[in-house]
């Protein structure tokens with residue numbers, strides 16, 4: 001019988017499953033770390049607390065991240081909540097809504113022929129612009145403003161969809177004035193589309209904004225705004241702060257509250273952990289089962305060989321012949337030469353007469369399998 005090879009013992013799907021589980025553990029760990037990171041960020045009940053926080057962080061200056069500004073610039077990681085405000089809000093193109101971050105996407109919608117010759121609707125993004133104006137957070141107190149810098153890059157930012165529209169291809173075509181030439185041109189174009197397997201049917205436009213007046217929670221590095229322009233000195237009694245992406249650390253803009261955000265991160269961490277554990281169990285089971293079966297197969301092979309050898313010795317046959325005879329003897333009757341293969345597993349160990357009495361189960365691996373007689377030519 002053929003010697004065992006590595007793949008007889010190792011379940012490769014099992015190994016792959018275990019490898020997948022490490023990816024899920026990594027995801028779980030990452031979400032968990034993000035949640036912990038956010039838990040350590042001080043949350044302010046009002047923007048007026050910022051002054052106090054920055055003073056205390058400059059005196060202790062232990063855990064706070066380094067500021068990008070010059071000497072004397074105090075900064076600290078913080079989480080603040082407030083209403084979105086701006087003196088120069090952005091207008092949407094198709095609706096009257098005002099916002100501070102605006103994203104417009106144009107997609108070409110077309111029908112595409114797949115391999116089976118069916119036409120399926122598909123789309124591709126043609127343009128995707130995000131604009132951001134100068135904006136800040138305010139709370140009811142009116143004593144402080146927090147200017148958010150480059151908020152469009154923040155994690156967790158979800159824009160409100162304010163517009164989605166579709167313009168079909170025919171209505172926008174410039175040359176469709178009904179003249180013979182334009183009809184002919186459109187026919188040629190349609191023909192070309194057809195042969196290419198792609199037919200454009202229209203354009204989809206959508207707009208999303210972070211609307212004025214939305215209450216959001218921002219996490220980032222907060223520092224006192226350095227009044228460099230004369231305009232900011234006019235702001236009088238209000239305190240101006242800047243919130244921006246820290247060099248290292250969390251940068252979030254979310255409509256969730258801080259506890260909600262932390263909870264959702266912990267939840268996703270747990271979810272990934274359970275998925276990872278599930279994959280580990282499945283992988284271990286697959287590997288264990290395959291290994292157990294392979295060991296049993298080897299053990300049965302040995303049992304059969306020993307039984308045949310014993311019988312031969314009892315018969316008092318010559319020693320040189322022994323190896324040859326045990327090697328090709330039917331494991332059931334121990335008389336005939338084996339000539340029947342179980343086609344699922346490939347084990348050849350029985351004569352056809354004995355195999356016919358097995359109910360189609362291979363005696364080595366005990367799995368049901370069709371069997372077939374083989375002839376040496």
Ligand SMILES: [Zn+2]
Pocket residue numbers: 330331332333334335336350351352353354355
């Ligand atoms: Zn037999």
Ligand SMILES: [Zn+2]
Pocket residue numbers: 342345346347362363364365366367
């Ligand atoms: Zn078998």
